[in-house]
Amino acid sequence: MLALLVASFFAASGWAAEPATNRWIDVRVAGPFVCRSEFPLHGYEKLVTQLARLQTDLARLAGVPAPKERIELLLFRDEQSYRRYLQIHEPHLPYRRALFVKDQGPGRVLVHRSPDFEVDVRHECTHALLHATLPMVPLWLDEGLAEYFELPPEKRAYDNPHLKSLRWNARFNLLPKLEKLEQEDDFTKLIEKDYRDSWAWVHFMIHGPVEARRELAGFLADVHASTPPGRLSQRLAARVPNLRSQFAQHLKTWKEPPQIRQAHKPKGIWPFGNR
Numbered sequence: 001m002l003a004l005l006v007a008s009f010f011a012a013s014g015w016a017a018e019p020a021t022n023r024w025i026d027v028r029v030a031g032p033f034v035c036r037s038e039f040p041l042h043g044y045e046k047l048v049t050q051l052a053r054l055q056t057d058l059a060r061l062a063g064v065p066a067p068k069e070r071i072e073l074l075l076f077r078d079e080q081s082y083r084r085y086l087q088i089h090e091p092h093l094p095y096r097r098a099l100f101v102k103d104q105g106p107g108r109v110l111v112h113r114s115p116d117f118e119v120d121v122r123h124e125c126t127h128a129l130l131h132a133t134l135p136m137v138p139l140w141l142d143e144g145l146a147e148y149f150e151l152p153p154e155k156r157a158y159d160n161p162h163l164k165s166l167r168w169n170a171r172f173n174l175l176p177k178l179e180k181l182e183q184e185d186d187f188t189k190l191i192e193k194d195y196r197d198s199w200a201w202v203h204f205m206i207h208g209p210v211e212a213r214r215e216l217a218g219f220l221a222d223v224h225a226s227t228p229p230g231r232l233s234q235r236l237a238a239r240v241p242n243l244r245s246q247f248a249q250h251l252k253t254w255k256e257p258p259q260i261r262q263a264h265k266p267k268g269i270w271p272f273g274n275r
């Protein structure tokens, strides 16, 4: 039985056809993630530390419980090597710059080095953490949380590039509609605006009125308990007074206080990371 489990695990991981000489030359454990890399991870210590923190950040900010299973993070030296691996091990999947795959076994995240490498790692690892714990996640919320957590912790609140156009649109009362996002159920049909709008609602729930964050946590707790959670749009409308105007106000006025910007961004150290 044990051998069978091990065999199926390796098959599911795409390792069955790997040659005896291992392609993964560096292996690190970061929280629930086992990172296997085709290149040395020296120089990526900050990213590895962020991965270890990602789960506790998700728990603290959105109430997502810790996963009970390991998550494989496979890191490729370049796009060519990544494509070659996909052709052999995941030929059924549509090509994406980075992937999160979950079937019977533990979730797997596949990312190759590129200018967006660290963003892709954090984005896909957020999906992996959500799906390691929750039986389902609405598509918009899945992507909104991944967009939020794809930036390093010190940039999430104030420095997401989505904020600029959302703030501009909010001045003309053009607000992302949560009810419309909730109707999306096909990720191949999502466009850039959907990711941005999903991020806006996640940002509002995390940094806006405390009732909104509590409703997000309550919604995810119901999902975790397999209690039908209903629609988050309706739950928020019932919990947060004047939801639409509070959402508009949040987008229009959200800005980092100057004293925080000064204190947290000493010259010569910003930005963090390896890119």
Ligand SMILES: [Zn+2]
Pocket: 123, 127, 142, 143, 146
């Ligand atoms: Zn995503």
